Amino acid sequence: MSGIPLHGPGPDGPASAAGDEAACPRCGGTGFVIVVREGLEAARPCDCRRSRQDELRRRLASIPRRYRHCTLEGFFSRNPSHERALALARRVVQEFPGGRYGLLFTGPCGVGKTHLAAAVLRELVETRGARGLFTEFGRLLRRLQDTYDRGSETPSREVIDPVLLADVLVLDDLGATRTTPWVIETLGLILGERYDQDRLTLITTNLPLEAPPGEETLADRIGDRLASRLVEMCWVVPMEGEDFRRRVKSAAYRT
Ligand SMILES: [Zn+2]
Structure with a gap:
C-alpha cells in the first residue's frame, strides 16, 4: 500500500517530483550511504529517501x-x-x-x-x-x-x-x-x-x-x-x- 512506485501526475496537473532542494549532505543526492559492516562496505538507503517519498506523496495528493x-x-x-x-x-x-x-x-x-x-x-x-x-x-x-x-x-x-x-x-x-x-x-x-x-x-x-x-x-x-x-x-x-x-x-x- 505504501511506497514506490507511485502513480503519475494527478488530474489537477503534473506534480514535479524533482526537488528544488540542495543535494542531501549525507548521500550527496544519490539516495544511498556507504556503511561498513564487519569490515565490508555496503550501501544502505539514506534517510532522505524516506522524506523525498513523503514529499512526493504529498504533492501527488x-x-x-x-x-x-x-x-x-x-x-x-x-x-x-x-x-x-x-x-x-x-x-x-x-x-x-x-x-x-x-x-x-x-x-x-x-x-x-x-x-x-x-x-x-x-x-x-x-x-x-x-x-x-x-x-x-x-x-x-x-x-x-x-x-x-x-x-x-x-x-x-x-x-x-x-x-x-x-x-x-x-x-x-x-x-x-x-x-x-x-x-x-x-x-x-x-x-x-x-x-x-x-x-x-x-x-x-x-x-x-x-x-x-x-x-x-x-x-x-x-x-x-x-x-x-x-x-x-x-x-x-x-x-x-x-x-x-x-x-x-x-x-x-x-x-
Ligand atoms: Zn541522503
Whole structure:
C-alpha cells in the first residue's frame, strides 16, 4: 500500500517530483550511504529517501492550497452533526487500510465538509503512507472531456488512472455539475472500480440524500443506481449549519 512506485501526475496537473532542494549532505543526492559492516562496505538507503517519498506523496495528493492546512484537530465542531462527522472521520483514519466504508459528507456550503475530507486525506497520506488524491469533481470532468476532445475514445489513462488507483480519493462537490449520460457513465466507472477494489473514497456534496418533495436530492442528480452505490461504499454524514433546526437523521443510515 505504501511506497514506490507511485502513480503519475494527478488530474489537477503534473506534480514535479524533482526537488528544488540542495543535494542531501549525507548521500550527496544519490539516495544511498556507504556503511561498513564487519569490515565490508555496503550501501544502505539514506534517510532522505524516506522524506523525498513523503514529499512526493504529498504533492501527488494535490490538496488545494485553500485546504492544505486542514486537520482533524483543527476542525471546530459546532453542533451534534459535526461531532458525529468528526468521530467518523477519526474512525476512518484509525481503521485504514482495513476499514470498509468511506465517507459521504452532505450539507450546505460552509459547514466543513471539504475541511474534514481534506483532513482525512492529509492524515492518511502523511502518517499512513497512503497514495491519496484530492479532486474537485467538475474539474476532473473537464480534464477528462479535454482528452476526449482530442479525439480519443477512452479517457486519458494519465487522468483517470490516479483517480481509480489512489488508496484514498476525495471527490469534492459531487453533483454540482450538470449531469449528462457521459457524466453518469464516468462516475459509474470511477465508483465501480473503486468499490470492486475496496479503495477508500471520500465524497462531499451539497445535495441531500433525502429531501421533502420538490427539493432535489443526490439521487435526482446522479441517478438511483449510483446514489445506492455510494451508500454501500460510505458512511453517510449529514452536516448541518450552525443554526440547524432539523434533527440529524441518522436513523436511516449506519450509525
Ligand atoms: Zn541522503
